[in-house]
Amino acid sequence: MAESEDPKQLFGMYVAHVGINASSDEEAEAIVKEFSDLMGLARQVISPASVFASDLIEVMRPGRGRGTKGHIGFHVDDIAAAEKWFKSRGFEINEDSRVKNPDGSTYLVYFKHEIAGFAIHLTVQK
Numbered sequence: 226m227a228e229s230e231d232p233k234q235l236f237g238m239y240v241a242h243v244g245i246n247a248s249s250d251e252e253a254e255a256i257v258k259e260f261s262d263l264m265g266l267a268r269q270v271i272s273p274a275s276v277f278a279s280d281l282i283e284v285m286r287p288g289r290g291r292g293t294k295g296h297i298g299f300h301v302d303d304i305a306a307a308e309k310w311f312k313s314r315g316f317e318i319n320e321d322s323r324v325k326n327p328d329g330s331t332y333l334v335y336f337k338h339e340i341a342g343f344a345i346h347l348t349v350q351k
Contacts, residue, residue, distance in 0.1 A: 235310065237302035241350050244275070244283040244298065246290035253284040280350075291322070291335060292344030301347050304331045308347065311336070322346070 232238040247253035253276050260266050260278035269277040274289040283298070290296065301307040308318055308331075322335035335346040 232301070232307065232310065236307045238299050238307070241298040241300040241348055242277070242281055242283050244285055244290060244292070244296035244344075246285045246292065246295045247287060249287055253286055256284045257282070291346075292339055292342060294342035296335070296344040296346060298333075298346050298348050298350065300350055302349070304334065304347055304349050308334065311347075 245256055247256060257266075257268050257276050257278045260282045261268060264278070264281075266279035266281060269279065271277055273286075275283045275285045277283050283296075285291075285295065312318065317337040319335045319337045322333075323331055324333040326332045331349075333346055333348040333350070335344055339345070
């Protein structure tokens with residue numbers, strides 16, 4: 226892949242977090258505890274839909290997670306430019322998934338297609 230075609234170079238892309246779908250609130254807490262015990266990651270609640278182990282692992286509460294198995298969130302510095310680049314490569318955006326910032330810019334958006342049972346999203350989350 227040419228350097229100009231590398232999304233890591235083009236958009237500062239990196240894995241922001243991995244999302245795991247839990248079947249119960251108790252399982253969500255147990256998963257977070259396991260990551261906390263393993264890596265020393267602090268438990269965080271950023272939204273009512275999930276609980277985090279630091280900002281690396283997001284465990285989705287029952288019925289809240291996208292993807293058959295979970296999701297992978299990719300940070301990009303410029304989400305609008307990244308969307309255009311992925312669209313030009315044939316990857317469709319799920320417009321129903323778009324989450325906006327108060328200023329109207331996009332904070333997070335999922336692709337329509339799952340890979341290996343994981344939904345994939347772009348975010349400007351750091």
